[in-house]
Amino acid sequence: MQIPDFMMIISSSQGLSVVLWIVIIMMLLYMARKPAHEVILSASKVLFHAFHLIAASIFLAEKKLKERNKEVLLADGKEATERIIEREFERIDAYVKKDLAQFPTLQRDIRDNVVKIDEDYQQSTEIPPSPPGWTKAIEPIASIPPSEDSMVVEILKSIRDTLDKGQQKALEAYRTSSKLRHSYLSKMIPTLRQINKSIGVLDKNVQVLLDRSATVDRHMDEYYEINKKSDKAAQMLSSSSLTQFFISGFVLAIAIGGAFINFNLIARPMQEMVGGSVYMMGFRVADIAALVIILVEISMGLFLMESLRITRLFPIIGALEDKIRVRMIIVSFVFLLLLASVEAGLAYMRELLSADDAALVAGLLGGAAADGVEQSGRWITTAAQMGMGFILPFALAFIAIPLESFIHSSRTVLGVLVAALLRFSAVLSRFLGNLSRYIGKSLVNFYDLVIFFPLWIENIVTKIEAKNSSKEELKETEKKEVQKKAPARKPRKTASKEQTDDKTKDVS
Amino acid sequence: MKKIVLVLLLLLGLSSCSSDGAQKHNKGVYMLVDTSGTYTHELKKAQQIINYILSQLESGDSFVVASIDTGSFSEKDIIAKATFSDRPSKANQQKRAFVKVVDNYVKHVKSSPYTDITGGILQATEFLNEKDTASKTILIFSDLKEELKKGYMRDIPLQLQGYKVVALNVTKLRSDNVDPRKYMARLKEWKEKVEKGGGEWEVINDLERLDKLLKQ
Numbered sequence: 001m002q003i004p005d006f007m008m009i010i011s012s013s014q015g016l017s018v019v020l021w022i023v024i025i026m027m028l029l030y031m032a033r034k035p036a037h038e039v040i041l042s043a044s045k046v047l048f049h050a051f052h053l054i055a056a057s058i059f060l061a062e063k064k065l066k067e068r069n070k071e072v073l074l075a076d077g078k079e080a081t082e083r084i085i086e087r088e089f090e091r092i093d094a095y096v097k098k099d100l101a102q103f104p105t106l107q108r109d110i111r112d113n114v115v116k117i118d119e120d121y122q123q124s125t126e127i128p129p130s131p132p133g134w135t136k137a138i139e140p141i142a143s144i145p146p147s148e149d150s151m152v153v154e155i156l157k158s159i160r161d162t163l164d165k166g167q168q169k170a171l172e173a174y175r176t177s178s179k180l181r182h183s184y185l186s187k188m189i190p191t192l193r194q195i196n197k198s199i200g201v202l203d204k205n206v207q208v209l210l211d212r213s214a215t216v217d218r219h220m221d222e223y224y225e226i227n228k229k230s231d232k233a234a235q236m237l238s239s240s241s242l243t244q245f246f247i248s249g250f251v252l253a254i255a256i257g258g259a260f261i262n263f264n265l266i267a268r269p270m271q272e273m274v275g276g277s278v279y280m281m282g283f284r285v286a287d288i289a290a291l292v293i294i295l296v297e298i299s300m301g302l303f304l305m306e307s308l309r310i311t312r313l314f315p316i317i318g319a320l321e322d323k324i325r326v327r328m329i330i331v332s333f334v335f336l337l338l339l340a341s342v343e344a345g346l347a348y349m350r351e352l353l354s355a356d357d358a359a360l361v362a363g364l365l366g367g368a369a370a371d372g373v374e375q376s377g378r379w380i381t382t383a384a385q386m387g388m389g390f391i392l393p394f395a396l397a398f399i400a401i402p403l404e405s406f407i408h409s410s411r412t413v414l415g416v417l418v419a420a421l422l423r424f425s426a427v428l429s430r431f432l433g434n435l436s437r438y439i440g441k442s443l444v445n446f447y448d449l450v451i452f453f454p455l456w457i458e459n460i461v462t463k464i465e466a467k468n469s470s471k472e473e474l475k476e477t478e479k480k481e482v483q484k485k486a487p488a489r490k491p492r493k494t495a496s497k498e499q500t501d502d503k504t505k506d507v508s
Numbered sequence: 509m510k511k512i513v514l515v516l517l518l519l520l521g522l523s524s525c526s527s528d529g530a531q532k533h534n535k536g537v538y539m540l541v542d543t544s545g546t547y548t549h550e551l552k553k554a555q556q557i558i559n560y561i562l563s564q565l566e567s568g569d570s571f572v573v574a575s576i577d578t579g580s581f582s583e584k585d586i587i588a589k590a591t592f593s594d595r596p597s598k599a600n601q602q603k604r605a606f607v608k609v610v611d612n613y614v615k616h617v618k619s620s621p622y623t624d625i626t627g628g629i630l631q632a633t634e635f636l637n638e639k640d641t642a643s644k645t646i647l648i649f650s651d652l653k654e655e656l657k658k659g660y661m662r663d664i665p666l667q668l669q670g671y672k673v674v675a676l677n678v679t680k681l682r683s684d685n686v687d688p689r690k691y692m693a694r695l696k697e698w699k700e701k702v703e704k705g706g707g708e709w710e711v712i713n714d715l716e717r718l719d720k721l722l723k724q
Contacts, residue, residue, distance in 0.1 A: 271596050276567030277592075352597075353597065357600065
């Protein structure tokens with residue numbers, strides 16, 4: 001390796017020049033050691049503090065973002081819970097109106113039935129038979145033993161016959177009244193069944209109402225938790241939001257697949273309508289037209305769902321008067337129907353074009369044998385394509401539901417992701433701060449390593465100086481000790497004081 | 509009102525984009541068919557190639573089939589030409605008509621005594637430049653041996669920037685069989701000529717490889 005000419009100190013020897021350069025650089029570095037150390041250390045300190053400041057700012061931003069995420073999450077959760085509770089109340093209202101409105105009728109029925117049963121019961125009670133006193137009165141006569149007197153016999157026989165007849169009549173009357181009572185009792189059975197049925201219906205209705213109220217209670221508890229802004233509520237909503245994000249994302253991906261199929265179905269026949277060689281911004285106009293049709297269908301679907309209050313992406317639509325909303329439902333549905341019909345027509349046209357293309361290619365490339373295969377199931381594909389062209393727009397209309405979930409949940413998910421990113425950045429920043437500090441220290445050591453030779457000399461010189469200075473200090477100490485050991489003389493200051501005192505005395 | 513004007517301006521801008529964009533996607537193919545000497549017997553192959561190209565071209569593309577004659581730098585040598593309609597069904601009808609014209613030509617073709625390939629290429633470039641197609645392809649169905657009538661000057665540098673020139677079915681002549689260097693020299697000469705003019709040169713002798721024809 002050659003060194004440049006201007007660096008050759010000794011022109012004859014390159015090695016010596018290099019050594020001299022090393023010595024010079026080393027000396028220069030040694031001379032600049034202190035300021036260089038200060039520069040390196042202060043730079044590393046500046047970097048350390050800067051990175052720590054950045055980390056602190058990011059941590060602060062992350063904290064604020066987390067708070068904001070929580071606010072968004074709770075607001076969303078609150079809105080969703082309000083919606084659910086509202087729906088539950090609507091259901092209860094509808095239920096009360098529909099089913100419990102029959103309650104007075106039911107009650108009247110039961111009351112009537114009870115009255116009827118009571119009447120029947122009254123009718124069915126056993127009437128005590130008339131006291132058989134006359135029978136007892138006849139008994140002594142009847143007990144007269146039979147005698148020879150035909151007159152008596154005749155009388156007794158007539159009495160017995162009368163008695164027997166009376167008994168028979170009484171028995172018949174008893175039987176008739178019993179039959180009547182039984183008929184009343186048997187009439188009570190369907191009425192009792194009716195009452196049982198009515199009570200069963202009532203019980204079922206009340207049970208449904210109780211279940212609904214339990215659901216409302218559960219949602220109300222959640223609502224209170226959300227209102228309290230508790231961490232538990234935030235955590236619950238966050239996990240629910242993540243689930244919603246993935247599910248709605250999956251459904252949206254399926255919908256995009258459907259839209260892609262729909263696009264392919266109508267893009268080719270669109271060329272027949274708007275031309276196949278016209279381009280706009282690098283895209284075929286026919287493709288753009290097909291895409292626009294699909295997007296219009298999706299928009300109509302969105303409006304339909306909004307008007308039906310299934311989704312709430314546009315609050316202005318939800319807030320419209322019911323009359324206008326119904327009109328919007330009709331208009332958007334009619335548009336959707338028309339577009340679906342247009343698509344079915346385009347799908348049919350596509351089939352015709354495909355057949356024409358196939359026939360042309362077969363003619364050009366000599367594929368006449370393809371005719372048999374081509375004709376066999378053509379109507380099936382035509383019908384399938386037309387069916388798909390008609391159904392897909394309606395299927396795409398339902399994109400609004402997962403789209404709403406996706407938009408709402410993506411706010412939370414994005415917030416969480418950004419918060420995680422901020423935390424990572426803050427940690428990285430702190431790490432870089434610490435790294436710069438240690439790099440500064442390492443650079444100082446490395447600097448000293450480069451100038452090890454002058455430092456070594458400095459070390460030796462310092463040691464010698466230290467040795468000399470310690471010797472001098474020792475001598476000084478010895479001198480002081482010797483002075484301390486010498487007899488103590490009166491200090492001059494004291495003597496002068498005494499003299500001053502004498503003078504004062506003389507004056508006095 | 510301002511919004512309406514803005515939307516109209518935007519639409520105007522987009523429509524201007526469309527007129528520019530249309531010329532950036534269509535293909536222009538000019539096929540020169542050698543009808544000299546025994547090459548008329550190869551015309552069935554040429555017809556296959558024409559049919560294949562027709563099956564590949566779409567709406568807005570242009571296709572011309574011209575013969576290489578005594579003096580090919582002339583429109584009278586154009587056998588059939590078409591710029592296919594925007595509507596696919598109409599374009600298919602044009603293709604069918606195109607096939608009929610070529611069929612008719614092949615049935616009644618007369619052998620030409622000379623082969624003016626350069627003249628044909630000049631005519632092709634003139635036509636395709638006029639059409640201003642996005643891709644320009646010249647197909648030469650010939651043995652590439654140029655034979656000019658006395659007095660015809662064809663020592664002209666070709667201007668083939670943005671062109672792809674494909675030599676198809678370059679048959680070996682009897683003399684090539686004796687000395688293959690002649691065949692190779694002929695190919696080399698045309699390659700140099702085309703590349704000197706700024707064009708891209710390719711030879712396809714195997715008709716199974718026709719799928720490479722219109723690839724850019």
